[in-house]
Amino acid sequence: MPNASTRPKRGRRNRRVPREDPARNELVSRSLESAQQCLFNQDYATAFVHYLLVLNLAPVLKDFARESFRFTLFKWADELDSLGRIQDLFDCYEQALELFPTDEVIINSMGEHLFRMGFRDEAAGHFHKALKLKPDYPEAKENFYRVANWLVERWHFLMLNDRRRNHKYQQAIQKAVEGGCNTVLDIGTGTGILGMCAKKAGAAEVYACELSKTMYELACEVVTANGMNGRIKILHLKSLEMEVPKDIPKRVSLVVTETVDAGLFGEGIIESLIHAWNHLLLPPQSTQDPSRPPSQTGRVIPAGATVFGMAVQCLEIRRHHRLCVSEVGGLATAAAGELHSPVSCSSEDDSTEPYTTERLSRLPGGYTPLTEPFSALDIDFNNVQELEGLCSREVRRVRLPVTGEGLLDALAIWFQLHLDQESSLSTGPKEDTCWEQAIYPVQTPHNFPLRPGDELIVEISCRDAYLRLCSVAVARDGREFCLDDCLDPDKPRNNPGPSGNPYPSLNAEAELCSALACLGTEQSSGPRDYTLLECAEMALLNNQPYHDSFRRALAKLITNLKDARSVQGPSQGQGLEVMTLTDSPSGPMDPGPDPFYVLDVSEGFSVLSLMAASQGQVKAYSSVEKTQHQAVLRRLARANGVPEEALEFWLNQVEDEQAVLQRPSREKLWSAIILDCVETCGLVRQKLMEKATLARCLLEDGGQIFPERIVLYGMLVESDTLLLESAVQGKEPTLGFNIAPFINQFTVPVHVFLDLSTLQCRHLSDSVELFILDLMNTNANYTNRDVKVQASASGRVTAVPFWYQIHLNEEISVSTFNQDSHWKQAAVVLHQPLAVREGDWVRLTVTLQKSSISISASIEEEAGETGTVDSVRESAQ
Numbered sequence: 001m002p003n004a005s006t007r008p009k010r011g012r013r014n015r016r017v018p019r020e021d022p023a024r025n026e027l028v029s030r031s032l033e034s035a036q037q038c039l040f041n042q043d044y045a046t047a048f049v050h051y052l053l054v055l056n057l058a059p060v061l062k063d064f065a066r067e068s069f070r071f072t073l074f075k076w077a078d079e080l081d082s083l084g085r086i087q088d089l090f091d092c093y094e095q096a097l098e099l100f101p102t103d104e105v106i107i108n109s110m111g112e113h114l115f116r117m118g119f120r121d122e123a124a125g126h127f128h129k130a131l132k133l134k135p136d137y138p139e140a141k142e143n144f145y146r147v148a149n150w151l152v153e154r155w156h157f158l159m160l161n162d163r164r165r166n167h168k169y170q171q172a173i174q175k176a177v178e179g180g181c182n183t184v185l186d187i188g189t190g191t192g193i194l195g196m197c198a199k200k201a202g203a204a205e206v207y208a209c210e211l212s213k214t215m216y217e218l219a220c221e222v223v224t225a226n227g228m229n230g231r232i233k234i235l236h237l238k239s240l241e242m243e244v245p246k247d248i249p250k251r252v253s254l255v256v257t258e259t260v261d262a263g264l265f266g267e268g269i270i271e272s273l274i275h276a277w278n279h280l281l282l283p284p285q286s287t288q289d290p291s292r293p294p295s296q297t298g299r300v301i302p303a304g305a306t307v308f309g310m311a312v313q314c315l316e317i318r319r320h321h322r323l324c325v326s327e328v329g330g331l332a333t334a335a336a337g338e339l340h341s342p343v344s345c346s347s348e349d350d351s352t353e354p355y356t357t358e359r360l361s362r363l364p365g366g367y368t369p370l371t372e373p374f375s376a377l378d379i380d381f382n383n384v385q386e387l388e389g390l391c392s393r394e395v396r397r398v399r400l401p402v403t404g405e406g407l408l409d410a411l412a413i414w415f416q417l418h419l420d421q422e423s424s425l426s427t428g429p430k431e432d433t434c435w436e437q438a439i440y441p442v443q444t445p446h447n448f449p450l451r452p453g454d455e456l457i458v459e460i461s462c463r464d465a466y467l468r469l470c471s472v473a474v475a476r477d478g479r480e481f482c483l484d485d486c487l488d489p490d491k492p493r494n495n496p497g498p499s500g501n502p503y504p505s506l507n508a509e510a511e512l513c514s515a516l517a518c519l520g521t522e523q524s525s526g527p528r529d530y531t532l533l534e535c536a537e538m539a540l541l542n543n544q545p546y547h548d549s550f551r552r553a554l555a556k557l558i559t560n561l562k563d564a565r566s567v568q569g570p571s572q573g574q575g576l577e578v579m580t581l582t583d584s585p586s587g588p589m590d591p592g593p594d595p596f597y598v599l600d601v602s603e604g605f606s607v608l609s610l611m612a613a614s615q616g617q618v619k620a621y622s623s624v625e626k627t628q629h630q631a632v633l634r635r636l637a638r639a640n641g642v643p644e645e646a647l648e649f650w651l652n653q654v655e656d657e658q659a660v661l662q663r664p665s666r667e668k669l670w671s672a673i674i675l676d677c678v679e680t681c682g683l684v685r686q687k688l689m690e691k692a693t694l695a696r697c698l699l700e701d702g703g704q705i706f707p708e709r710i711v712l713y714g715m716l717v718e719s720d721t722l723l724l725e726s727a728v729q730g731k732e733p734t735l736g737f738n739i740a741p742f743i744n745q746f747t748v749p750v751h752v753f754l755d756l757s758t759l760q761c762r763h764l765s766d767s768v769e770l771f772i773l774d775l776m777n778t779n780a781n782y783t784n785r786d787v788k789v790q791a792s793a794s795g796r797v798t799a800v801p802f803w804y805q806i807h808l809n810e811e812i813s814v815s816t817f818n819q820d821s822h823w824k825q826a827a828v829v830l831h832q833p834l835a836v837r838e839g840d841w842v843r844l845t846v847t848l849q850k851s852s853i854s855i856s857a858s859i860e861e862e863a864g865e866t867g868t869v870d871s872v873r874e875s876a877q
């Protein structure tokens with residue numbers, strides 16, 4: 001038998017060697033022609049197949065056909081997408097990438113599809129790859145910036161910049177290794193730092209595992225760059241999937257890990273450690289046989305933790321988790337029913353999380369402690385029985401003396417991580433730490449202040465590996481008042497009374513309401529009915545000034561349009577020959593005067609359409625999608641006397657072809673189109689200007705886009721905090737290791753979800769107008785603008801925070817930077833800080849590309865005269 005390795009390989013390479021073959025040339029040229037013809041006929045599926053054939057047979061044509069091939073692919077992929085043929089879609093991309101493996105446009109576009117389908121990690125990997133291939137490819141850059149946070153979460157920077165934390169971990173690891181723990185497993189290695197500490201301390205064998213692909217790849221790069229390649233074995237695995245001897249040859253004597261989140265258990269440390277003790281670690285040091293050396297026993301760093309809690313009043317938390325207003329934009333809210341944020345420790349609902357996280361010290365408006373900090377839990381990570389018993393532990397009930405006066409808005413927790421017997425780290429709100437605290441908001445509607453002398457009764461439990469804290473009652477003057485209502489039907493109750501509720505409520509009326517509310521659900525023993533709103537949606541609904549501004553602006557527009565119509569005469573209006581919407585011609589609505597059509601295309605829950613409908617003579621269309629949210633709007637409509645037919649749901653209509661057909665066919669349809677132009681995170685919504693252009697074409701004469709204009713403002717600041725969150729700082733290696741250049745590849749220049757009012761920073765200038773986006777006249781927009789700003793103090797400009805003034809019309813505007821806002825702010829963090837002296841002029845170059853804003857700063861050598869803008873007008877979008 002001939003040696004297989006000497007046989008000529010019939011590999012792809014050989015097949016691609018050009019051969020003169022007339023029949024084949026003929027096939028190529030005919031297929032190419034067909035491809036082009038199909039493309040012209042918009043038959044993208046066939047065009048795509050022809051192109052595949054052509055380019056596989058004649059790779060020389062790749063450069064020539066690249067553009068058309070891409071175009072065909074993208075068109076066909078869009079069709080497949082809308083048909084829900086996801087597998088076919090990705091197969092097409094795979095085939096395309098076989099032909100063009102380094103085509104950044106195709107890679108980026110595949111990333112966009114992945115992203116839309118929720119595969120964020122993979123999507124981000126594609127954007128990153130596209131950007132590596134072409135570093136200044138704007139589309140990939142924008143996409144990458146938007147998703148980099150998913151690939152490498154921002155806290156990695158904070159943690160690596162936290163010298164105290166690094167040092168403490170290093171010391172604890174060094175002591176353990178020097179004390180004899182010579183085989184080590186780093187669970188959740190991230191950049192590889194703890195594993196490298198163990199190796200440097202002299203551990204004979206070091207293993208590390210990491211579940212995130214990007215972090216695993218990063219750890220491999222970092223370990224190699226630090227000369228430890230082959231000396232630390234890194235596995236792309238979740239620790240729970242690891243086995244001896246498949247993944248590591250034998251059990252280890254030390255596990256190091258920092259897989260803890262603000263709520264301690266959210267990264268699954270309990271499960272990971274139970275598994276590690278059962279499968280990966282040597283048996284623990286036992287009191288019966290203390291003579292076994294550390295190399296033959298197992299232990300964990302951190303050794304354990306103590307969790308602390310505290311009850312707080314905090315308006316900022318309240319307005320993100322509870323409906324706080326009885327009226328908004330002229331609408332009474334009572335009929336909305338119970339609204340909850342998706343953060344609840346008593347709910348079984350999969351779409352809810354038990355806690356959210358905040359840095360208490362940075363909450364706008366601050367917080368009032370209502371109790372002293374109390375110890376909520378102690379856990380020993382070196383005791384597997386304790387770990388296993390944790391979730392089956394009884395619910396623990398603690399009684400906390402109330403020490404402050406105020407409304408109970410949340411319980412906050414933090415912890416002390418005991419690295420070993422001597423050293424610990426604290427994540428408390430008063431510490432100088434980068435850690436956030438876990439917040440368990442109170443959701444149930446009650447409105448009575450706690451006061452000193454009361455006792456707050458809190459239940460502490462551990463379910464689904466999460467620590468849960470629930471305020472259940474208040475003891476006052478020897479009586480107990482129920483707080484948790486009957487949200488959780490499974491919760492065991494002491495001494496249940498006739499209604500199953502052990503506590504009388506605070507007053508008779510509340511008791512009656514509570515009993516009534518429970519009645520409907522008790523028979524089915526299911527949870528009470530409530531509607532979930534995202535935290536930002538809740539804050540938006542609570543934002544009265546915003547809705548009042550809208551109400552006034554809408555009223556003004558309608559008045560103007562009515563005036564215009566009355567001047568024109570009743571039958572001369574815009575397209576009045578056209579029939580009205582679905583209710584006509586035989587619908588129940590009084591034909592009356594032709595209505596004004598208002599379309600609200602806000603993302604998520606919005607009551608703006610209903611506010612428009614409540615103006616009278618308005619037919620409003622809402623783009624609210626969720627059935628539950630539509631139901632809330634319908635209830636509100638009914639309770640506020642808005643006729644049912646005055647509010648329609650756009651998406652229901654679009655799906656209902658019959659209704660679409662019944663829509664008036666006149667060209668200029670809408671009196672107002674409401675665009676939701678700024679995302680909660682502080683960025684302009686993607687494709688805003690394209691949407692505005694489209695919206696403008698759909699307006700009737702005198703109609704308006706809301707907002708008509710947004711103005712971007714910014715200022716110069718010096719903020720070390722922002723730097724620490726955006727990149728590993730300084731030239732010094734981290735604990736002696738070279739990590740920064742690798743993780744800093746994932747630095748993004750724009751910071752989002754910022755609370756500018758509490759950001760630790762020095763203002764180095766006044767705020768200045770940076771850019772105007774005119775939505776009513778998109779042709780008037782520029783894409784570049786230079787603005788001169790004078791430094792009001794000396795310092796280092798590290799960032800330019802920015803926010804928006806949203807002009808609904810000439811007179812009425814709202815700011816995205818104020819106390820009641822549901823918006824956060826964003827900031828561009830400069831690549832290099834800019835040193836300025838008081839009085840210096842700084843030139844800010846602001847660029848808008850596809851709704852994404854970038855800002856760069858430089859010192860302006862010649863003093864500007866007035867500091868006014870110097871704009872470069874470029875072609876419109």
Ligand code: 44T
Nearest residue numbers: 155188190209210211212238239259260261272435436
């Ligand atoms: N956030 C802290 C969490 N992993 C810290 O993939 C503190 C948040 C924070 N790998 C503001 C400030 C701070 N097996 O890369 C991650 C994760 C990985 C695992 C393998 C496992 N069983 C796991 C579990 C997690 O471990 C790494 C660290 S986890 C969280 C750390 C500065 N906001």
